[in-house]
Every structure is written in C-alpha cells, then in structure tokens.
Amino acid sequence: MKKIVVAIDGYSACGKSSTAKQVASILGYTYIDSGAMYRAVTLYFEQNHISLTNESEIAKALENIDITFLVNAKSGLNETYLNGLNVEEEIRKMYISNKVSQVSSIKAVRDAMVAQQRKLGKKKGVVMDGRDIGTVVFKDAELKVFMVADIYIRGARRQAEYLEKKQLVDLEEILENLKTRDHLDTTREESPLKQAEDAVVVDTTFRTLEEQVEEVINLALSKIIDT
Template identity: 35%
Template sequence: MSEPVPVLTFDGPSGSGKGTIASRVARTLGWHLLDSGALYRLVALGAARRGMDMADEGALADYAAQMAVDFEILPDSGEVVARLDGEPVGNAIRTEQVGNDASKVAALETVRAALLQRQRDFRQPPGLVADGRDMGTTVFPDAGLKIYLTASAEVRAERRYKQLKEKGISASLAGLLREITERDVRDTERQSSPLKPAADAIVLDTSALDIDQVVEQVLAWCRDRFAVGGQ
C-alpha cells in the first residue's frame, strides 16, 4: 500500500504571515499549494460580481461547489496567482471588502461543506502545503506537520497596512486593526470549524520574526519530519 501524499498545514489568524510563508515553503519544496483563504475570497468576489445575496446560504454553497478556480506559483517571483473563470484576480480578492465578505461566507456551514472536497483534491504528489484556518483541524487532520502561526493584532494590522500601501491601495491603520479584531472574533467563535490550533500543531508566534526567519524554521521542521530537501 502506497504512503499518503505528505501534507504541511499552516493555520492562524489574518495577517499572521501564512500566505507569504506557505508560498515560499511550497516553492522551495516543489510542492503544490492550497490557499484556502483565497477560495473563500473567490466565492465572495464571484458572488458579488453576480449580484448574489451574501445571506443566501444555499445559493452561495451552490456557487462554491461549481466555480472555476486555480492557483499558480510563478517560477520567477514566487507570486501566487489566483484565477476565477480563467481571469487573474489577485488584487481584486485582497481588498478589505472582499476579505470581510469572505469571513462572513466562511462562517456558513454549507459553504464550508461545499469546499471541503475541493480542498482535499489539492493533495497531489509530491506533496501539499495547505494554508488556512482549519487545515490541520478539519481539512487535513492526518497532515504530517501542522503549524499554527500567530502574532499580535497590532503587528498583523501593521503588516496588512504595509501590504496595501505597497499595492497602491488606500487604508486606515486604525480601521484595519478594528477589522482584524472583528474578524478574529468571527473566526474563533463560528460554529463550523472555528479557528484554533490543532491539538498536535506547533504554535509559532511571528510577532518578532521576519519572513526569512520563519521560513528557515519551517524548512528545518520539514526536513526533520518529511526527510525532504529545501535549503
């Protein structure tokens, strides 16, 4: 019987660095990448573009089950490109409005159920790096290595503010802090797959660490757990 495809999961709150670190690690290892947060953002964006009611749980679940999405890690820059119906929508899904809508959509149990198997289908050889909020607890409970990234709300708001400014998107630091705090409450208190570390996850606070330091530590854990390369 063949061994299951190895999985590394990253969970944690918004702004903890999951997306950047997951893509860097996936690129280094040569593994596939699942950005589950982007899936919910894609649902929110696609639904908004279609004029759907964000409270219509059934319609949102139906759309989540059939929407055409894919992700690609660009070989030169390492940037992750998300496509909706074949169209790159990277900047469109990173707005605060879409982020807030996605957080609300992600609290709907039928939407989460519709996306569950789609997420598991990303598990392909040689391995998968899965980034989200319930990757280690619900989607891939058998993952070989589970990491829960966190940081203070203030640090996360500052990171988000810098990201948006670099992309030319106006933002208020105070507003971002408020939205991140509110999103934390929604994510941790929702009934379906609430945000929390898996019982066997390694919790890593990134407040005082830069990206290179976190990636280096994660790759060291991967070499120990999966016997893979990646310097």
C-alpha cells in the same frame, strides 16, 4: 524521499501565506492558498448579489464557481483565477476582507471548498495555509503549524501590504477588520479557527519572514526524515 502535507493555520496577517509560499518553493511542493479560495467565492457572491441567508441561491452559485491557481511566468507566484479570470488583485481588496469571514462561515461554502482542497492535496507534497487545514481539511497532516502574532504588528504588516498595492487604508480600519475577523473565525459554528492538539505554535511577532520560513522548513525536514 517521501512527501508530506504541511498545514499552516493561524490568524490573519501572521505571515501564513508568505511563509507557506516560500516553504513550498524550497521543498518543491505545491502551494495552495485556501484563503484565496474563500476570497474568490466572496467576490463571486458580491458580483452576483448572492444573499448570504438564501441557501438555494448559495447552492446554485457554488455550482457555477470554478477556482484554479496558475503560476505567473514573471513573478513565479501562484495567482487565483475565478471562472477563468485572474482575480488575484481584486480579492485582496479591503471590501473583500470585510466580507470573507461571513462567507467562509457558511456550511455549504466550507463543504465545497474543503472538498476541493482535499482533492488538491490527495497526492501529498503540498503546503496549504488557512484557518482549518490542520483541524478539518488534513487532520492527518504530517506537519501542522499554528501561527500567532501581536495584533498591532499584524495590522502594520497588513497596512504595508496595501501600500505596496497603492491602496491607502487607515491603520484603525485594518485593526477593526482584524479584530472582527478574529472573532468571527474563532466563534463560527463551522470549522472555527483553533490550534490543533499536535500543531507547533510559531509566534511571528518579532520574527522576520526569513526566520519564519527557516523554522517551518526545519520542522518539515524533520518530519520528512522520520516519515
């Protein structure tokens, strides 16, 4: 059976990552969290006080950034490593969420991450989620999915994620963050968030995670059979 590339794009907190992880697991594919890569870069910039307007500082910093994914033996989930250190928990915190859209809009950052993402997906058999996977990273992906959901539902989901990690964040703060990220993601000059012409729209507002996963799996299987 031939392998394909599954590209899942969409807005924050629509269920992209949760869906992509399960789809990859069911298909036996590799899951690549492109958002985690940009979050890791953001963390590095924060820790090393990199100016987002200093091109030479950014270029030098990117040369020193190595991002890898390793599977946690207990949970079976991919975790993000920055220069050999597990940063999975740190990159999910609110202060990173507040900065990641700014960092990911920088051309040099996007060029570096897209190059890594294409390398990871060269052999196919991957599920990757993000903002520009179907429009930039893998324009020829066999399956492209674009996820949307009501912003209040998205906010409630994100708040629940924080609570699971024992982080108490006000819903209004989360909604403002989502609105800001939506604006930055869709209006940035470099690789803006937009639906690919051949993408299938999946509205997750009133769908459970299981229903989302089932729909994408069915779409993927139809592409695999046709490939």
